[in-house]
Amino acid sequence: MSHEEQLDSAIELLDTAVRERDHDAYADAGRRLISVARQASPEVLDAAVVKLLPVLAEIHTSRGAGLAQLVGSMVGTTGSSAPAVVPVLVDRACEVMEHALAFAASYRELFAVEPSRDDETVVERYLAAAEARGVERPDRYAAAWEVGENWVQPVLLLCQRTDVRRGLPERERLRALVEQVEELFPDVAPWLLGLLRVLDDETLIIVHRESGQVFRATMTGVADNFQLHTLLAANLLGPRRGLFSRRGLLPGEPPTQAMIAAADGSGDLAPPGGISGQFNLVDANGTWIWNEGRPDEIPLVHNHRVVVLDPPPYHRTWNTARAYPHLTATMNVEPVAEPEATHWRTAIKPPQEPEGASAGVPAGEAAVPPGWTDDLSVQLPPGRTAADVVDLVLALVDGGASAEAVEAALTSELGLDAEDAALARDRVFGGLVRAATNNPANEPTPTKDPIAHESYHRALANPTLIHKYYPDLGQP
Structure with a gap:
């Protein structure tokens, strides 16, 4: 039998099992489906998922959660079957989110407390109380609470595609529900909301304050301002290098090809050595545009979002160029001619002091956006020091340990929790990158970033460390 015939057979068995409520037959058909799908061509898979849609549209929430994820994958x-599949996935995801919200509301009414993911008895207690109170179909609500994230995840995956976002059905309903379930579905809802906020085919006005040049940038697939920052630099700064090289529109060193690929989705999310910032982004009112923010937060002026490029006040680096692994971004930048350029130059205000800045902030340290913190310290157990962390991390990496293995060792040997272990590993290499800039203003503080402070000074004392871990940044 061909793969197509095997898939058709498995789908028929699946459909029959659903209608007859035969759980064992359903599980067997599902295993067959997965096994054949792994070997089938994209064309055969596209045909198969369309045949699965009637089952997906009607199957019980609990039973169909795995099927939804399989269809998404x-x-x-x-x-090419996305136009047929997405409406069904979006409708079911919305229905499940509505039921999960109903579960939480019903639970609060029954018990006067919020349902907790840490309480394994939540569903059992709810079903018993809901049935006693005569709640209609409480199993639907309970299933949505238990497996709802699995129904939202395939929508998250597919919304990383530009064609899906452009043609997304029920966008307003989907976004409203995603905003409401951020705390109920913390592993998927915030990420999907970020994709629903992406501005596709959006035009920005870019003003380079120092030269007075004005540009029009049309962008798609840019999820945050880290990504925006890198793509602007890639399109504006020169000279360009490569087969199709041209001079940049503005003077300056452009990002490396690895940085650009990380930002536009054609390369790894985190290029070796991280990414360096070339500008300070400011809006038309003179307010700083934080890299941690999103393009849709940039205020409109005369129906356009305006970004002003100022010199960077300090050296900025970050590790990851884009937030979503499958998100691809494009940007096209062209100069704006007079007299329109004059209109935009006169529309911008001088840069303001960022909120939270003060005379007490040391040189080279940035003020942080409201709600953020610049404290990167890690609470170490008694008797342990930042030097112990740096020693362990570098020794493990030298031995070929993965990031996960390093963090596991920080937990088992130094007693850090998982979150602090990830931060500690990151700060060891953050200090090395800062040392590579050879700029004293980039020295991490011993109070708010002690681990990076330790590795920074080790690299200054032994520059071969920089070359060892970041050969493109330092020289032995």
């Missing part, structure tokens, strides 16, 4: 980032 079968369509993936390239499948």
Whole structure:
């Protein structure tokens, strides 16, 4: 039998099992489906998922959660069946989120407390109380609470595709629900909301304050201002290098090809050595545009979002160029001619002191956005020091340990929790990168970033460390 015939057979068995409520037959058909799908061509998978849609549209929430994820993976980032599949996935995801919200509201009414993910008895207690109170179909609400994230996840995956976002059905309903379930579905809802905020085919006005040049940038697939920052530098700064080289529109060293690829989705999310900032982004009112923010937060002026490019007040680096692994971004930048350029130059205000800045902030340290913190310290157990962390991390990395293995060792040997272990590992290499800039203003503070402070001074004392871990940044 061909793969197509095997998939058809498995789908028929799946459909029959659902209608007859035969759980064992359903599980067997599902295993067959997964096994054949792994071997089938994209064309065969596209045809198969369309045949699965009637089952997906009607199946019980609890039973169908795995099927929804399978369908999403079968369509993936390239499948041509997305226009047929997405409406069904979006409708079911919305229905599940509505039921999860109903579960939480009903639970509060029954018990006068919020349901907790840490309490394994939540569903059992709810079903018993809801049935006693005569709640209609409480199993639907309970299932949405238990497996709802699995129904939202395939929508998250597919919304990384530009064609899906452009043609997304029920966008307003989907976004409203995602905003409401951020705390109920913390592993997927905030990430999907970020994709729903992406501005596709959006035009920005870019003003380079120092030269007075004005540009029009049309962008798609830019999820945050880290990504925006890198893509602006890639399109504006020169000279360009490569087969199709041209001079940059503005003077300056452009990002490396690895940095650009990380930002536009054609390369790894985190290029070796991280990413360096070339500008300070400011809006038309003179307010700083923080890299941690999103393009849709940039205020409109005369129906356009305006970004002013100022010199960077300090050296900025970050590790990851884009937030979503399958998100691809494009940007096209062209100069704006007079007299329109004059209009935009006169529309911008001088840069303001960022909120939270004060005379007490040491040189080279940035003020942080409201709600953020610049404290990167880690609470170490008694008797342990930042030097112990740096010693352990570098020794493990030298031995070929993965990031996960390093963090596990920080937990088992130094007693850090998982979150602090990840931060500690990051700060060891953050200090090395800062040392590579050879700029005293980039010295991490011993109070708010002690681990990076320790590795920074080790690198200054032994520059071969920089070359060892970041050969593109330092020289032995």
